[in-house]
Amino acid sequence: MKIKKKFHLYLASLFVAIGLRSCVQDLDIQPIDPSIVQTFNETEVFTKVYAAWALSGQQGPAGNNDIEIDDEGRFSLYRTLWVTQQLPTDETVCAWGDIEIVTMNRSAFTSTNPAFKGLYARLYFVVTIANHYLEATQASADDATIKTKRAEVRYLRALAYYYLMDVFGNVPFTTEVKADAPTQIKRADLYAWIETELKELEPVLSAPKQAPYYRVDQAAAWMLFSRLYLNAQVYTGTPKWNEAAIYADKVMKSGYTLASNYKYLFMADNAGTVDGSTVNDSPKEIIFPIAADGVKTKNYGTSIFVINSTRTTGMPTWGTTGGWGGNRARVKLIRKFFPGDVPEAEDLSVAANDNRAMFSSKERSLNISDVTIFKEGISVQKFWNLRADGKPTSDMEFPDMDIPFMRAAEAYLTYAEAVVRGASPIGGFTALQAVNTVRTRAKASVLVAVDKDIILDEWSREFYFEGRRRTDLIRYGYFTGSVYNWDWKGGVANGTSLPAYLNLMPLPADDLNANSNLEQNPEY
Numbered sequence: 001m002k003i004k005k006k007f008h009l010y011l012a013s014l015f016v017a018i019g020l021r022s023c024v025q026d027l028d029i030q031p032i033d034p035s036i037v038q039t040f041n042e043t044e045v046f047t048k049v050y051a052a053w054a055l056s057g058q059q060g061p062a063g064n065n066d067i068e069i070d071d072e073g074r075f076s077l078y079r080t081l082w083v084t085q086q087l088p089t090d091e092t093v094c095a096w097g098d099i100e101i102v103t104m105n106r107s108a109f110t111s112t113n114p115a116f117k118g119l120y121a122r123l124y125f126v127v128t129i130a131n132h133y134l135e136a137t138q139a140s141a142d143d144a145t146i147k148t149k150r151a152e153v154r155y156l157r158a159l160a161y162y163y164l165m166d167v168f169g170n171v172p173f174t175t176e177v178k179a180d181a182p183t184q185i186k187r188a189d190l191y192a193w194i195e196t197e198l199k200e201l202e203p204v205l206s207a208p209k210q211a212p213y214y215r216v217d218q219a220a221a222w223m224l225f226s227r228l229y230l231n232a233q234v235y236t237g238t239p240k241w242n243e244a245a246i247y248a249d250k251v252m253k254s255g256y257t258l259a260s261n262y263k264y265l266f267m268a269d270n271a272g273t274v275d276g277s278t279v280n281d282s283p284k285e286i287i288f289p290i291a292a293d294g295v296k297t298k299n300y301g302t303s304i305f306v307i308n309s310t311r312t313t314g315m316p317t318w319g320t321t322g323g324w325g326g327n328r329a330r331v332k333l334i335r336k337f338f339p340g341d342v343p344e345a346e347d348l349s350v351a352a353n354d355n356r357a358m359f360s361s362k363e364r365s366l367n368i369s370d371v372t373i374f375k376e377g378i379s380v381q382k383f384w385n386l387r388a389d390g391k392p393t394s395d396m397e398f399p400d401m402d403i404p405f406m407r408a409a410e411a412y413l414t415y416a417e418a419v420v421r422g423a424s425p426i427g428g429f430t431a432l433q434a435v436n437t438v439r440t441r442a443k444a445s446v447l448v449a450v451d452k453d454i455i456l457d458e459w460s461r462e463f464y465f466e467g468r469r470r471t472d473l474i475r476y477g478y479f480t481g482s483v484y485n486w487d488w489k490g491g492v493a494n495g496t497s498l499p500a501y502l503n504l505m506p507l508p509a510d511d512l513n514a515n516s517n518l519e520q521n522p523e524y
Contacts, residue, residue: 040136042136042146046133054299076305077126078405081119120508151204154197155201165187165190167505169521172185184519202218213271213283213289220287229418230475239422242422245423254408258438258441264388271289278389285409287408290402302403306327306382311381315381318385319393328378360379363375385399385400415431474503480502481500499523506520
């Protein structure tokens with residue numbers, strides 16, 4: 001098999017570029033000559049399936065990009081997913097003038113948006129290298145070690161397809177590496193495939209907390225099940241509240257628990273003992289981390305993005321030399337913590353009586369009259385390249401903070417929402433108890449009652465700026481239309497109604513032009 005050095009957007013020409021040698025944090029890259037037939041290296045390809053979530057190419061921090069797109073770090077997997085999930089919502093606005101940023105701020109989606117092209121291509125890169133690994137290891141599938149690793153690869157492929165389904169709807173589908181252009185699968189059919197795939201691979205994964213850190217286990221499968229079922233009505237038209245509650249309950253009983261301190265989850269030693277920290281207990285909660293290390297995984301698309309894009313000179317020390325001054329809070333997010341006056345302070349968590357309110361209002365205005373001015377809008381200081389144990393980090397430019405991509409707190413809010421929407425409580429555990437478990441960790445006052453809108457606000461308070469808000473708003477029917485409004489929704493200062501077709505993003509124009517099997521989403 002000839003292996004191309006680059007990954008092209010079009011699925012008809014997808015091949016694998018392998019360069020990592022041993023672990024997800026190893027960037028010892030060996031150049032690949034595309035004219036030479038490469039020998040399959042099981043360890044390298046397995047590693048690359050994980051590394052594709054964390055890195056953008058085969059030379060850190062940039063160079064030898066995995067896909068054919070300009071500005072490698074700007075269009076990495078996590079960064080493009082974050083931009084897609086955050087910027088069109090009630091939580092986030094960005095000051096930058098890049099085309100994908102301006103249009104996302106305004107929910108003015110088009111098929112030529114480079115963020116969509118980047119996200120789409122990165123997710124299909126995961127699919128393709130996963131397909132390659134599974135094909136090449138089929139003959140040794142009965143080996144105990146390979147069997148577990150194949151289940152992990154299938155999981156990561158299913159996760160990539162989950163995001164393709166969530167963002168784009170009806171997408172190209174293939175489980176093989178071949179030159180033929182793939183056909184398009186209906187969203188509901190892809191949902192059914194993901195569900196079946198998870199059921200088959202889940203028993204083969206390591207038991208919760210038994211896999212090496214950074215690798216997925218059964219709790220990750222249960223978390224994806226619960227996420228799939230929580231949004232089932234959006235994807236298929238049929239709600240699955242009971243199923244969402246059942247799998248969320250499995251996560252809550254899996255051995256993963258809430259970290260002792262909310263802030264620890266977003267600090268440079270959030271891998272705990274893996275990072276040499278005896279203080280930070282975040283691995284209790286983090287089910288699937290996207291690895292970051294200031295020396296071993298230099299890139300511009302994971303934690304460096306969420307840290308630096310939210311900081312600028314004059315803010316409390318955040319631990320890196322960069323301060324890009326871009327993303328900050330929309331008014332609607334701040335109002336979830338401060339329905340009244342917002343005091344001026346470097347740290348609003350004390351005034352909010354909620355440790356999650358990691359905002360700075362010093363020299364900031366609550367209201368935004370010009371989205372291009374970073375200091376209009378309250379600053380978010382949720383992410384840090386500082387360690388809970390006070391020790392120095394690996395690097396002052398590239399952070400050590402892993403992205404806590406899946407964490408146990410999600411299970412509590414999934415359970416609460418599912419029960420409020422009609423699921424049967426399990427073991428007498430109520431929706432109110434689930435929400436208050438999360439609030440108690442944050443030192444926030446306990447609630448006396450919950451409904452679905454209170455839980456939606458709790459989703460925001462717990463997970464703001466973590467790359468999930470668009471999906472939550474769509475599930476509630478609040479992303480489009482005029483039922484729920486926020487500042488600068490649709491690019492209008494006081495907000496405006498959005499048409500329902502924007503609940504799906506457009507398929508990238510480049511792939512539509514390359515693959516005649518594809519049909520664009522309606523009204524694009």
